[in-house]
Amino acid sequence: MKFGVVVFPGSNCDYDAYTAIRDALRQPVEYLWHADADLKGADCIILPGGFSYGDYLRAGAVARFAPVLEKVVQFARDGGPVLGICNGFQILLEAGLLPGAMLKNSNLRFVHRDVYLACENRDTPFTCGVAEGAVLRMPVSHGEGNYYAPPDVIDMLERTHRVVFRYVTRAGERTVAANPNGSINNIAGICNEAGNVVGLMPHPDRAYEAVLGSTDGLALFESPIKALRGEPCEA
Amino acid sequence: MRYARVTVRYKEGVLDPQGTTIQRALSDLGFSAIESVRTGRTFELALAEGATRETVEKACRALLANPVIETFDIEMPA
DSSP states (O other), X not given: OOEEEEEOTTBOSHHHHHHIIIIISOOOEEEEETTSOOOTTOSEEEEOOBOGGGGOSSTTTTGGGXXXXXXHHHHHHTTOOEEEETHXXXXXXXXXXXXXXXXXXXXXXXXXXEEEEEEOOOOSTTXXXXXXXXXXXXXXXXXXXXXXXXXXXXXXXXXXXXXXXXXXXTTSOXXXXXXXXXXXXXXXXXXXXXXXXXXXXXXXXXXXXXXXXXOTXXXXXXXXXXXXXXXXXXX | OXXXXXXXXXXXXXXXXXXXXXHHHHHHTTOTTOOOOOOXXXXXXXXXXXOOHHHHHHHIIIIISOTTTEEEEEEOOO
């Protein structure tokens, strides 16, 4: 199987995702250029972090009109696994592949620090390999990660277990201090109804090697490999 | 050249920390009579022949405003 990492003008975490897959997991991976409506046969799509189109108008607002996104949307509608990291999550929201929107961090600061995440849905192709009850540590780096959706949508997401990642303390408790940006209900990542599209603000692409401080992000890239091979996908 | 003006604002109930910060700064400057501030954006659209209010509305829904968190007002030229 092959991964595809989409590159927009202004993406800056494409290389991180690419090396996590190529070097840490030694899996085939290709860049997918924004202007080419071509997924090059990729079996799993990553929308990386960064500042695509300079975050002009709203973060992720312009990326959804890139030729490659049309193919990504179709791929997602057909059930293909798509992971949006940080700006990638913002793009998935603007493209309507995930519900809700991002606001500026409530403290108006660009936050760059490690967070702890509870993984509350291990039924997606990106989380099936995460150990039950695990608290994952990885960095966030964003100015607009304050997840918002109207109350009925938040209710629905919670009821249907579509909140995939939540900011917690190292001990796994949901507290205000654990929330780096003011997101409603400490939501750090969600999935679509079918579970094949996942978006999260934290960076698993910066937590894939011990020298980076944590390898907790690796499971998010390993899981789709197992899932697509039809292998039992467990931690 | 005819211009339409679009104002995009946050919906009621959406947190606007920039607005809050600006109100506090104004208050520090002595403007205690300004009790709250909500921020928004304006767009000035130069319209060619044939562009109608509907054109502008569609542009708002398609791109200029994020319907999850924003509403818009349109002022068409006289």
